[in-house]
Amino acid sequence: MLLRYILPLFLSVVFQQIYNIADSIVAGKFIGEAALAAVGNSYEITLVLLAFAFGCNMGASIATAKNFGAGNMTEMKSAVSTSFLMTLAVTLVLMAVGFATAKPLLSLLNTPSEIMADSLAYLYIYLAGLLFLFIYNVSTGIFAALGDSLTPFIFLVVSSVANVLMDILFVAVFKMGVKGVAWATFICQGLSSVAAFFALRLQLKKVKTDTKPKLFSKGAFRDFLLVGIPSTLQQSFISVGNIALQGLINSYGTSTIAGYAASVKFNNFAVTSMHQVGNGVSNYTAQNLAADKEDRVKSGFLWGYVIAASIGLLFFLVYFFFNRQIMLLFLNRESKEAIGVGHDFLTTVSPFYVMIAGKLVADGILRGSEKMGRFMISTFVDLALRVGLAFAFASTYLGSRGIWWAWPVGWGVALVLSLVFAFAKKQTRVTAH
Numbered sequence: 001m002l003l004r005y006i007l008p009l010f011l012s013v014v015f016q017q018i019y020n021i022a023d024s025i026v027a028g029k030f031i032g033e034a035a036l037a038a039v040g041n042s043y044e045i046t047l048v049l050l051a052f053a054f055g056c057n058m059g060a061s062i063a064t065a066k067n068f069g070a071g072n073m074t075e076m077k078s079a080v081s082t083s084f085l086m087t088l089a090v091t092l093v094l095m096a097v098g099f100a101t102a103k104p105l106l107s108l109l110n111t112p113s114e115i116m117a118d119s120l121a122y123l124y125i126y127l128a129g130l131l132f133l134f135i136y137n138v139s140t141g142i143f144a145a146l147g148d149s150l151t152p153f154i155f156l157v158v159s160s161v162a163n164v165l166m167d168i169l170f171v172a173v174f175k176m177g178v179k180g181v182a183w184a185t186f187i188c189q190g191l192s193s194v195a196a197f198f199a200l201r202l203q204l205k206k207v208k209t210d211t212k213p214k215l216f217s218k219g220a221f222r223d224f225l226l227v228g229i230p231s232t233l234q235q236s237f238i239s240v241g242n243i244a245l246q247g248l249i250n251s252y253g254t255s256t257i258a259g260y261a262a263s264v265k266f267n268n269f270a271v272t273s274m275h276q277v278g279n280g281v282s283n284y285t286a287q288n289l290a291a292d293k294e295d296r297v298k299s300g301f302l303w304g305y306v307i308a309a310s311i312g313l314l315f316f317l318v319y320f321f322f323n324r325q326i327m328l329l330f331l332n333r334e335s336k337e338a339i340g341v342g343h344d345f346l347t348t349v350s351p352f353y354v355m356i357a358g359k360l361v362a363d364g365i366l367r368g369s370e371k372m373g374r375f376m377i378s379t380f381v382d383l384a385l386r387v388g389l390a391f392a393f394a395s396t397y398l399g400s401r402g403i404w405w406a407w408p409v410g411w412g413v414a415l416v417l418s419l420v421f422a423f424a425k426k427q428t429r430v431t432a433h
Helices: 002-031 033-069 073-108 113-128 130-145 151-173 177-205 218-250 254-290 295-321 323-327 336-368 372-394 400-404 406-423
Strands: none
Touching: 002 033, 002 151, 002 177, 002 254, 033 073, 033 113, 033 130, 033 177, 033 218, 033 254, 033 336, 073 113, 073 130, 073 177, 073 218, 113 130, 113 177, 113 254, 130 151, 130 177, 130 254, 151 177, 218 254, 218 336, 218 372, 218 400, 254 295, 254 323, 254 336, 295 323, 295 336, 323 336, 336 372, 336 400, 336 406, 372 400, 372 406, 400 406
């Protein structure tokens, strides 16, 4: 049952990643190495925004799942409307801050002058479509909480394929450059978010309630913040750490930026795919604890790990043995230095995917049982080690290769912490409001 639930979530990640990967492929193959570097450079800042979207997704998902699992449909609907109100407020604030700080942030990253204009253009268009990103993420989180991971997946498949075609049309035919890549994503993400939102409304109308749900619920607001804030902070701090690493990487020049931009997309594809299994385990944990079925949580972790580790093993085999071939999806054969950077990165981190899978699934248990303090500690340790060791290793004879070794060290320590925190004590009893 857990596999049937998680499989559409995993496939959703596959197609969600097509958005970013398609942007980079089209930029690198049809425009050039500098364009790929510009998109990759902006990407690290967009990850901070994605962290907030992820936090809203998890806050809405857990708030909804708890009440759905307990059979409280009135409060479940209140949790949905409360989540959307909170998401709208967060999005408007982020858009204002983003437009005001985009250029200073790119300068802080030591962005080379030859890619500054394209990086800024990509970032501005991304910010303009931020509301679409948040609506889609919250809608899919609620669908997952209701046990339906298939409906948003269908919308995502259509929009992802359309995004690839529009990327090629705007760049190869209309010659719009990096702006064309950004506008293609803006349009397709907008359509998918509107479709997901209205499909969710139709599904919720079918759920009968004894009383009229409140538009805003204090209990749902608490649940949203309790899970959403730590989840956002976790992803934000990781993203801030990645921004610090991006500044370090930028000091090695455009070829290193381009090689890292391509290879880190592949890495994020793998980690996000396994992370989605953890998200499924979060909802599974919250629903079962709310329904007083605590004994199912441990089996959920075991099956979740089997699924996540299998995904990690598959990515490892591809990345370790065929990394140069897949790097050619982004780059031309003449970009030998950039391809070499991607080779070094992927062969260093991919053997440890089976290890990080355990951490991501254990984190799912922590979020679903509302052990957010322990969840944050594990995340901070991982981040501090990866950033600190990256700078330390880069200053040795290893150079840029030393940066990549910080990943597995941070993952290993964080894995131990997450497992201990998830299972050292009896699970928290999750109650619906």
